[in-house]
Amino acid sequence: MESIEIEKGLPHRHPFIMVDRILEVEYMKRSKGYKNVSINEQWAVGHFPDEPLYPGVLMIETMAQVGGFIFYKAGIPPASKFYLGAVKNIKFIHPVKPGDTFMVETELIESLHIYHQIKCTATVGDKLVATGVLTLVNPNQL
Template sequence: MDREVILNVLPHRYPFLFVDDIFEVEYQKRVVGIKNVSFNEPWILGHFPDEPVFPGVLLIEAMAQICGFIFYDEQKGEKFISYLSKINNAKFIEKVVPGDTVVVEGYLENLFGNFAKVKAVARVNKKKVAEAEITYFFQRNN
């Protein structure tokens, strides 16, 4: 997806933008995107200086930002601003380190009112590193 589209859809900016690319979007069904974990990110100085590990909370944020694209309809130009409402069943299976490319897949599980639940899975080199159920509050932003 064009970088300008990503910046148009998400309100996040450096140093809190954790989406490097979106490869697939099926509106209100499925999304696939990536976060490249770099050696020059601000967290690296303190988590942990001798053995940098991408913080789990930032991994959840990357997953939530990427999965938020489920609410973007590219053909209609329709998009929704989604706000993180709840995290369930988060599991961190393997550590993520600088140099890793995290591929996040999200699948819409349920829509209820202005809320939606998405199942998110993060992988590095096709190996699952994390998963979570992410609930969003969303509103139209046209």
């Protein structure tokens, strides 16, 4: 999935789309996508000037955005968007720097009415850089 299709599946718009490509989607099971981390992004100016590192909160947001594509069915976006509702056991294992491809794999581990828990694993090359569990919420069912 490329940028135009990605926009259809997210409530976000530039500059807050944190996904460059969705590679795999298995409806209500898993998704995989990535973000190319660039020195040209605004966060790189101040986080940190001498050694820019992709901020942890943006790693979490990237994982949540990739995870939202679990709800795509045969390339059709879901009728409603999903929002980040909770963050659990997030671990930042290795720094992510400009020039890295931040690859995210997500797996649906539990779905209870409006709450959907996804396990997230992020890598750069063969290095594990972040893991955790996110809860996505369907606001239309609140």
